[in-house]
Amino acid sequence: MTYNVREHSYAVGGLGITGQACVRFLLQQGASVKAFDTRPTASSIMASMPEAMQKIMQASMKGKIETAPLSAAFFDNVDTLVLSPGLSPDIEQVKLAKQCGVEVIGDIELFARLNTKPVVGITGSNGKTTVTLLTTHLLNALGVKAIAAGNVGLPALDTLDSDADVIVLELSSFQLETTSSLSLCAATILNLSDDHLDRHGSFDNYALAKHRIFDNALQAIVWRDGHHVAPQSSSVLQLHYGLGEALQGFGVSGSTEKPQLTFNGKPLCSLSSIHLAGTHNVLNVMASLGLCYALNKSHALNKSHALEISLEAAATHIGSFTSAPHRCVEIANNGVRFIDDSKATNVGATIAALEGLAPVTQGKLILIAGGDAKGGDINALSPYLNQFVSHVFAIGKDAPLFTTAFANTVISSDLNDAVKSACKVASNGDVVLLSPACASIDMFNNYMHRGDVFKQAVEEVLAA
Numbered sequence: 001m002t003y004n005v006r007e008h009s010y011a012v013g014g015l016g017i018t019g020q021a022c023v024r025f026l027l028q029q030g031a032s033v034k035a036f037d038t039r040p041t042a043s044s045i046m047a048s049m050p051e052a053m054q055k056i057m058q059a060s061m062k063g064k065i066e067t068a069p070l071s072a073a074f075f076d077n078v079d080t081l082v083l084s085p086g087l088s089p090d091i092e093q094v095k096l097a098k099q100c101g102v103e104v105i106g107d108i109e110l111f112a113r114l115n116t117k118p119v120v121g122i123t124g125s126n127g128k129t130t131v132t133l134l135t136t137h138l139l140n141a142l143g144v145k146a147i148a149a150g151n152v153g154l155p156a157l158d159t160l161d162s163d164a165d166v167i168v169l170e171l172s173s174f175q176l177e178t179t180s181s182l183s184l185c186a187a188t189i190l191n192l193s194d195d196h197l198d199r200h201g202s203f204d205n206y207a208l209a210k211h212r213i214f215d216n217a218l219q220a221i222v223w224r225d226g227h228h229v230a231p232q233s234s235s236v237l238q239l240h241y242g243l244g245e246a247l248q249g250f251g252v253s254g255s256t257e258k259p260q261l262t263f264n265g266k267p268l269c270s271l272s273s274i275h276l277a278g279t280h281n282v283l284n285v286m287a288s289l290g291l292c293y294a295l296n297k298s299h300a301l302n303k304s305h306a307l308e309i310s311l312e313a314a315a316t317h318i319g320s321f322t323s324a325p326h327r328c329v330e331i332a333n334n335g336v337r338f339i340d341d342s343k344a345t346n347v348g349a350t351i352a353a354l355e356g357l358a359p360v361t362q363g364k365l366i367l368i369a370g371g372d373a374k375g376g377d378i379n380a381l382s383p384y385l386n387q388f389v390s391h392v393f394a395i396g397k398d399a400p401l402f403t404t405a406f407a408n409t410v411i412s413s414d415l416n417d418a419v420k421s422a423c424k425v426a427s428n429g430d431v432v433l434l435s436p437a438c439a440s441i442d443m444f445n446n447y448m449h450r451g452d453v454f455k456q457a458v459e460e461v462l463a464a
Contacts, residue, residue, distance in 0.1 A: 014084030021155030085174035106178030124190030141317035186294035193348020221290035241286035278356025326451035342451030350437035363429030371438030
């Protein structure tokens with residue numbers, strides 16, 4: 001049954017980037033729409049919007065934006081609340097909407113009800129953006145027009161009128177918890193570790209939200225050695241990958257001199273052709289190749305394309321991929337490698353970075369970490385710090401937690417101080433790694449700002 005936007009009346013909850021995209025899309029479709037936001041005034045909300053969006057809001061939403069606590073009357077003649085992922089389903093406004101009989105969905109669910117294109121979906125605690133962008137890169141390099149959307153930046157609704165062959169969606173737990181009918185040709189949960197427990201309340205709830213990605217998926221791309229990453233349903237086909245030797249799915253050949261990435265036991269490409277730092281990025285490459293292969297096997301592409309996705313051809317384009325900033329990216333090397341992994345906003349991401357970099361580090365691994373732990377268990381880092389790390393320089397609100405997790409921890413006053421301290425103990429062949437295991441909001445605008453400050457601090461120390 002075709003979903004008709006005009007047959008419904010909407011409220012949009014939250015007017016950040018996603019909420020703005022929802023309002024813009026619904027107005028374009030001629031739907032009835034109003035909105036609310038948890039910020040104090042409509043003027044402060046409007047001031048944060050791009051000029052073009054401000055004009056749309058002024059022209060079509062005047063008097064339709066509520067910032068005060070809502071009454072039941074707000075939901076009169078509203079049947080659907082499209083909730084932005086930044087707002088919890090547990091806030092009072094959402095509880096009131098449900099009491100008024102209003103259906104609560106997210107923008108991904110609205111997209112799912114209207115989309116007719118093949119879609120692959122990526123979620124996980126870490127590596128989502130890398131896999132999303134790499135998958136998009138490989139498909140485009142093979143002549144399949146692909147667009148990356150969702151949590152990666154471009155709102156999913158903005159892809160509906162595109163000429164893309166395939167939509168590659170990065171999906172957060174916040175997006176998935178309000179999604180129920182998203183059909184995917186292939187889906188993957190890259191990994192799961194404690195994250196966003198301040199929102200979900202427990203790891204089990206967080207994992208349940210992530211696993212919604214498999215609800216209507218044809219095939220799952222599954223990390224062979226991962227925990228909680230395989231679909232529970234036996235009806236979903238599975239393609240596995242991992243770092244060991246494997247006769248089925250993706251693996252790595254046993255040769256230590258020239259290790260090969262393999263598929264079904266046959267060499268596909270040399271690991272040296274993967275320029276992304278760390279063995280965890282080898283897993284990311286496998287996941288991307290798996291999503292491409294599953295697209296081909298599902299025959300999801302338009303038959304008029306007359307195109308088969310070749311893994312061998314896809315593998316030749318891995319080396320031309322440029323990683324997104326702040327994700328285990330080398331920013332300087334004067335004999336000491338300086339690596340920016342500011343996107344590591346949880347413990348699992350930092351563990352992945354340490355496990356990935358340790359095998360390819362000749363000298364000491366020196367870690368700069370800290371910030372807002374978001375309720376995560378920093379002590380879970382202890383065995384990895386003890387095994388791989390020589391020094392930790394901790395910053396931010398939860399810096400003291402690192403002193404409990406690792407004996408050789410020094411609390412630094414700020415990121416600049418941490419960089420200077422790290423450089424004093426670093427020597428040729430060492431790595432200085434910014435991988436905070438924490439959110440940045442206690443000291444920085446966002447993780448990008450944190451990474452930029454790190455780069456500037458490194459440049460200043462090296463120049464001196």
